[in-house]
Structure formats: C-alpha cells, structure tokens
Amino acid sequence: MPTLFQRLRSLRHAIDFRLSERLRRRRGIHREVPARQLPPLDEAAAESVARLRGLYGEEFADRHCARTALGCYEYLDILHRGFDAAGLRAPRGGVLSDVGSANFWYARVLEVFFAPAELLGVEVEGYRRYTDGHSRLDYACGYLEGLPHARFLIADYTELDLPADLISAWFPFINGEALLAWRLPLSLLRPQALFRRVRHNLRPGGLFVMINHGESEACGARELCSAAGLRLRHQGVVRSPLANHRTREPILSIWD
C-alpha cells in the first residue's frame, strides 16, 4: 500500500507524463559528439573493454559520448558474460523487441550482440524532455542513425501485439519505489501484465532476456515470469568490473 507521500509523488508524475504525451514537444534529432576515447579505467575494467573490442570489433566511443560508450560496454559485457555462464550462444537474426528502452541509448549493443533483422525499442514515455529541451524520441533518433532496420516506438508494451523471436528487458520495474524514482506514476506498475504480454508476443522457439537489479528484484521478477507461463532456462549474477558502479549486482535471466 503506497504511503500518502508516495501517492502525491505519483500524482505529480502522472501530470508530467500526461502533459508530455499531449504536447509531444521535440527539439530535433539529437546526435552525441563522439568521445573517440574512453576516460581512464581501472585495470579490470580496461581489460574487459579490450576483450569486448577484440571479440565484437565495436568502438562505441566512435559514435557516442564517453558516458554512453562506457554504458554500452557495460551492457555488452553483461550479455556476453550472462550467455557464457548459461552455456548458450546468442541467437542472431529475427525480430528483437526491447521493452522499456528509455531513449534506447544501448540500441547498438543489441545490434552487435544479436544482429537482429529487425530491432524495435518500445518506451511508454518517449516524449519525456531532458534539460537540454530534447525529448527521448530526439535522442533515440540519433542513436538509431545508421541502423535502418531499427525503430523506436512510443507505446505501452502491455497493449502491443508484437510477435518477436527475442525480447529483452533491462531493469523492468518490479516495485513502486523504483518507478517513483524514475518519475513515473504508480499506475504504470504492472509487471504481471508486462510479463504476460512478453509471453504472448514471444514466438515459439524464442527467448526472453531480462536483467534485474540484485537478488530480491530478480526473485520477484522470477515469480512473475513463471506465473505468466515463461520457463526459466538460466539465471545468474553477472560480475562485470564495468558494473561496479551499481549498488546491486545485475542478474541476467533467460526464458522461453
């Protein structure tokens, strides 16, 4: 049961959300200035980046600012280590939908790791504006440049009929506190509906890949996914030196 304070916060977020949806303000496509090189990293993180560069041949800093580039290496490392631990090869080709993509800053990670034939980022609050006046959609358009088979869709995933061979969800909301911290209304906390929709949209033979913050969130997500009819293939903590900034370790799970 949310406290009065949480309900007030939620109400304020609901007003902002509805306003952004109604106004749909944009400032034009946003392109990051490539950093070309990463900031100095500790030894373990630098080794991870060098290994990923060698394996995937991707230099994220040639396209992104340093912060985004580092985030991309972190997400790539999580996928790489997670699939390795699962003893699974990453499926390649097919339709990949990413659920709750924010501004889809990590689209290129999914591109590099899964090489999808079609890549779709779905975000319910795509018109959220940043302090520079650009919306998430403006940013997403910049991130998707050079990826002609990729799209950014502003929609509530729980309402979409979107068959896919692979569905990914990075840190989906499982509890109200995380949702409020992201300045969203509590009405959007519908993890049961979200995972039911993942099950509905997942094609036979397809995989759902989820990353959660820490054990307790992963445990909640596991129960909800099982209740939605998904079958767990693998779940494990991912220890990446690139994720050391997180307060809780990422946990990757793979479902079919």
Ligand SMILES: C[S@@+](CC[C@H](N)C(=O)[O-])C[C@H]1O[C@@H](n2cnc3c(N)ncnc32)[C@H](O)[C@@H]1O
């Ligand atoms: C914790 S954030 C993670 C963002 C992104 N995946 C990342 O790793 O940076 C969860 C995102 O899911 C979005 N979201 C929540 N419910 C959604 C829904 N029903 N449909 C689409 N997006 C949703 C939120 O707006 C938010 O951007």
